[in-house]
Amino acid sequence: MNDEQNVIDSLAALEQFLLSVENGGLGLKGVEGVGMATNNADGRHFVAVFDSNHKLLHARWITDEVYETGKEMVRNGVKPKH
Incomplete structure (x- = not known):
């Protein structure tokens, strides 16, 4: 897993991460989807x-809180602010 010290711990941080993925800010090639999951070995969410x-x-x-409260944001994408 990338950078153990850089845990997403708020909905604002999750939103920023998702926007970075959508806007190509992470330099990833061929992105087709984003999802949440649980590590089978230790139960941590990612x-x-x-x-x-x-x-x-x-x-x-x-964090557990972001996992529970951020599911819709990951599922539906980040909504533009008006």
């Missing part, structure tokens, strides 16, 4: 970026 073959391109740990 947000993952996948390519069209479901290969993991990038992942970041997230």
Whole structure:
């Protein structure tokens, strides 16, 4: 997992991460999807970026609270602010 010290711990940080993925700010090539998951080994949650073959391109740990409250944001994308 990328950078153990850089855990996403708020909805604002999750939103910023998702916008970075959408805008190409992370330099990832071939991004096709984003999802949340749980590590089978230790139960920690993470947000993952996948390519069209479901290969993991990038992942970041997230807190339990962000996992529970950020599911809709990951599922539906970040809504533009008016």
